[in-house]
Amino acid sequence: MSLTTHTTVTETAIPEISFEPLGARLTGAVHTPDDPRYDELVSPWNLAVPVRPAAVVDARTADDVVEAVRFARAHGLTTGVQATGHGAIPGIAGHLLVATKALDEVTVHPEGWARVGAGAKWLPVIEAAAPYGLAPLNGSSSDVGIVGYTTGGGVGPMARTYGIAADRVRAFDVVTGDGMLRRATPTEHPDLFFALRGGKGNVGIVTAVEFDLIHQPSFYGGAIYFDGVDAARVIDRWRDWSEALPEQATTSFVLFQLPPLPEIPPPLAGKMTLGVRFLWTGEPEEGARLLNELRAVAPVILDDAALKPYTAVDSVHADPVDPMPVIDPAILLSDFPAEAAEMLLAVAGYGSGSPQVMIEVRQLGGAYAREPEHPNAFDHRDAKFSLLVVGMAPDPRSAPHADLVFAAMADWDNGRVWPNFGPAHDARSARRAYDEATLQRFAEINRRYDPDGVLNIGRYTRELVR
Incomplete structure (x- = not known):
């Protein structure tokens, strides 16, 4: 079966329901498809994923989320959640989508921790923490929402040094499917605390999260680029x-085929290139010495690596910010030996005819591989590498070619995927994202806190374990 196709899920038709009583109880508002703000609130970052619920709640407070879930429960509806719209999957919305983008509180405590609302992105935290020499374990793009990223595990550009974002969480405020606002910590509702760190939206709608920061005022790194002909x-x-x-050190490489657009640096535009990403948290002189070993391998056509303030961390991956229609499947690898590299380049390297915009291989291990102080639902510690393929959805070659890439890597595919790169949307994707023991725990937690099956995503794990 293809790894790149999604089960087509449309929001189930529902009897005629008036959402006016719900709107009267909200600080925010509820919007149906004929309202002007509906499209703005439901559209995800990946424009290739249709999101069309019966209505969307523009939540302005945690109580708004409570009211939305209670309304859905009373009327036999399902609910979904979306903040920035990254990681959207078919059917994510359910009947009633809760948009949390307006819950954008950001509070940084100089002693080393932060509290943020469900709609906050990483950039405000990075900027607010910088004056204290602090930094969060953010994602490869500071434009990504914190809660969605963290509840999916959160493997960022310092993962080998400091681990994943979920491991640094102190507490969540979460609305569960029974319509209750709860605080989840290692000692308060520890079952929810386990499931929310890695479980995405399986067991509740997070309204706020508190997490530890690290002392990292600067780093040595960025990316160095080579011509595609030198990739091997x-x-x-x-x-x-x-x-x-x-x-x-945390590092990855990426095969790029960027379009010849004015905003693309000329050395990278309109051809295949290879970027090596590198973030070094130690002494900058040692980081430069290590990266010089790669600079000596082939001519560098663009060099962006230097000593930088942590506020420049986006330069490492240089991810796109504007919404676009993409196909972006991923897998995890048990190894990446010379044979795997050769097979990858044969199907996707220079001269292969690959249609993909980028193909990334990230090295894992280090702190990523160590179990956290408090166990969580991110059960992917033994993976050695991740493989991500990104193509443009309008190109009919993208999905079939991605399947060829994964077929070439089949001997090293460990059968798993990060929840952020492969959210559970059916039985097969759920079993790729989580092992059986974790799925069992999700099902038990859902039955306890969501007895009527209000949470749309929770149903995928509930239905797997009877």
């Missing part, structure tokens, strides 16, 4: 080089 020898060296790196 650079990747061959990267494999041995990255294996020897200490945990102060």
